[in-house]
Amino acid sequence: EAQVTQNPRYLITVTGKKLTVTCSQNMNHEYMSWYRQDPGLGLRQIYYSMNVEVTDKGDVPEGYKVSRKEKRNFPLILESPSPNQTSLYFCASSPTVGQTYEQYFGPGTRLTVT
């Protein structure tokens, strides 16, 4: 089944403890992206990647890192999480760079930082 998967789906952690949220797609998509969804703020793009080893900042990249060593995976890394990073995170992918509007979303990861 073609899909975007994220792990973990739920995570509660403490301030400063490094964590990684994984994202994987099995559709051979070029473009991958991370968003955070907050009440009243909608979806905001954190980072995106146009292909392997090509990443760029979105609108809210502070406090996050990403890597794209393989086409299928695009992990989101929080080196030192803070409470303001408590949010619902979505990974998404698109078939090609030129069709980034057609994004396929993962199920979401709900992160709580205490």
Next chain:
Amino acid sequence: AQRVTQPEKLLSVFKGAPVELKCNYSYSGSPELFWYVQYSRQRLQLLLRHISRESIKGFTADLNKGETSFHLKKPFAQEEDSAMYYCALFGGSNYKLTFGKGTLLTVNP
């Protein structure tokens, strides 16, 4: 900078009534506009795109460049239309998809 504005956070209508979800945008180039929908406990999914001029689940949206708007409309709302709706703009030159803040539509029986 590209921007998408959805002025209504919440919209409540009765079943069978017409519904219009507003979307305005700001973009210097030629925009591509889309509507995404998120049903309760489900993933976001693409609903429709202006370029295809299609009707999905009875919804339509027309791009009005003069008013910089891309409002989503349905003549007769159904209870299953209750969901969060996001308008999105694709900036072709920077490969970014910018979302509005969303409108939560509730269709009452």
